[in-house]
Amino acid sequence: MKRFFLFIFMVASISLSANNYRTKSEGSFTNWNQKRLQLLSFFLPANPVILQAGGHYGNETISFAKQWKESRVISFEPNPHAFQILSSKTENISNIQIYNLALNHSSGNAPFYVCHGTKGADAAFEHASSLLKPSQNMEVHYQGPIIDVECAVLDQWCYENCIDHIDFMCLSLQGSELQVLKSSPQTLKNVRCIAVHTFSFPFRIDTTQYTELKNFLESCGFQLLTHWYKEGLDGDAIFVKKRYFLNNATQDFLDNHEINRKYRRYYEPFFKTYYDLDDDEDSIKKILKQGFVYEGNIGLILEELTKFGSVALDIGSHIGVHTVTMSRKAGAQGAVFAFEPNKKLYMELLNTLNINKCENVISIAKALSDFPQTVVLNNICIVQGVDESMSGDLVETITLDSLNINNISVIKMDVENYEYYVLKGAKDTILRSKPVIVFECWIDTDYENSGPKKKANFDRVMSLMESYGYEVYVIYGNDFIAFPVDVTGKLADYKKKFKKLDVNNFDLGC
CATH class of the missing domain: 3.40.50 (Rossmann fold)
Known part of the structure; x- marks a missing residue:
């Protein structure tokens, strides 16, 4: 069978693992974001509901909206300065909704540690801001103001906003990813794919460690697809529902x-x-x-x-x-x-x-x-x-x-x-990509005297191929190759290697 x-x-240097494969790859981030979008597109519908926590300045948010033009992209960003930039960049993009909120394990206000780098004066490091307090060893690198931000629990927020499912969830929360996921089990049930920023070093107090995050998502029915990371630092992982x-x-x-x-x-x-x-x-x-x-x-x-x-x-x-x-x-x-x-x-x-x-x-x-x-x-x-x-x-x-x-x-x-x-x-799928189709279909060398069931199946397969705009050629025996009728260039020359199927002059090359 x-x-x-x-x-x-x-x-590039990314390794994808659907089952028993290596689950890491190290190297440059070159083109990683675009390749990640291509990979995720295999698992999402044309009109996905996408939730992003940690929208920052909106570059990733916009890339989601462009990749899935029929999508609904919901982006959260609690940092007021980053949110202002996010708002200005996305105000004319109709399928993006933004919220000046932080996802957390509890609702209400909470301290937010804005990162302005070692000198505490460079907004270029704002992407590293978090609800988690910097660890003692990292305080010198994560200097910046501490502000109060409004927080929401994802389950409750989705219920209040009548969102019954999320197809793709992207979390870049600088260490609090696991807390957010654990607090929203109902939302997690209907998620297809999750992309998370991962950590293997305790940059902040209670930073989610990758192995703990992976174990939790696997217990919720997800399977690691790929994990790219820089040794000893941070990375990105994609999980997909195992039932896929x-x-x-x-x-x-x-x-x-x-x-x-x-x-x-x-x-x-x-x-x-x-x-x-x-x-x-x-x-x-x-x-x-x-x-x-x-x-x-x-x-x-x-x-x-x-x-x-x-x-x-x-x-x-x-x-x-x-x-x-x-x-x-x-x-x-x-x-x-x-x-x-x-x-x-x-x-x-x-x-x-x-x-x-x-x-x-x-x-x-x-x-x-x-x-x-x-x-x-x-x-x-x-x-x-x-x-x-x-x-x-x-x-x-x-x-x-x-x-x-x-x-x-x-x-x-x-x-x-x-x-x-x-x-x-x-x-x-066939009409959209127009691929060449190499296939086996059972039939006897004597077409007219083939069994009725075998002949009926053969006829309907060939008829269906024809209705899709394909011509069928014989490779040998019960192996066939089908080309789009309007094929041009090298493929048009390639199909000349084969004899076109003709039931009136039946020849399987045997």
Whole structure:
């Protein structure tokens, strides 16, 4: 069974971790803010509600409003001087609302320690101001006036302002992030993503330490996606609700199983890829154990079609044979989404990506379909609907369109006769990016005498492709490649390598 979900993302010196990957990266902050916005866009709707605590002078606030033009951006800034600048910069931006408030664990007024640097006279250091008192060792560096500011508890404030959910929360509170989060459990339930400034040094009294923050968010159902930081100082972390990647059953499986001594490491020299394989009677694993390349022709096509800096999709990833190829070609500026709902294969997929140092992949242990539902996943295929007599695992499905992915250069789809449902749920995504689609679809070499069910599925898949504005070409056997009808340039030349599918003159190249 070859299937569905993974994502890891790496930019410059940033490492993204969706599951069992390294969770830090050190180096320059070059372009980090823009790369962070690109990463967050994978997990947010087109019209997110964004809450920012610590708006400062508004540069980040404005970047959110520009990235998500249909968003509602709510920004808090308690420092009167910073708030004045924030107000002047954002007054003509209609989707930004600003409040001269501090988020805190309790409402009412509280002392706010404005930072004006070592000499206490430079407003350029105001970004380091906080509700927390500077630690004894840092008082000399955090000099400045102490003022009273109005505070609000986020749960109460959202209730009073009729805000029923927040999609993305960005906290830059100079150490009080955990206090704010703990005081607002209701709001936290409906948050998709959280970006937080992190600390590994007690700059202020009661500064939130990163490990404590991470443990708390994980207990609330979040999963660390990426953490960039300067060794021994501070950084930025992004957490995403774990349910985006996998369900409880898959998480339980990962918690109780591992790649152990039953697995042996193999090296495939053509694509230079390592695999840890067990004794499972799996056709793909058998081929790899024998030292052969699995679907080498498909691998080469994907290598040629995955554009550097783009997004590639591996729908039905299995253990990651093609995921690794696309990951390397997409590069540090690109990303791969790999979908694999089979729990064991998902674990092995994560391992393959880990040992091959693929750090630009997002893994999701769910199946793609035409609408969200629960289906049965057995050793052969996905079965629509749920019946107690069916054997197999229950898996959650989502639509590709629900993910709001853009800039897709290529989609590889191997979903064991489930292509039609995946494509139906991907219409908007396909029409928006117009990627090349490499896919498998079962049919006999004798088209007219193929079984009625097989022929009916084949016909509806090809018809759906055509309705999306695609032409289908034959790679070999049951492997096909679809190009947009209006493709030009290098892709127009590339498709000449293949023979166009013609059911009236059926030739699968076999």
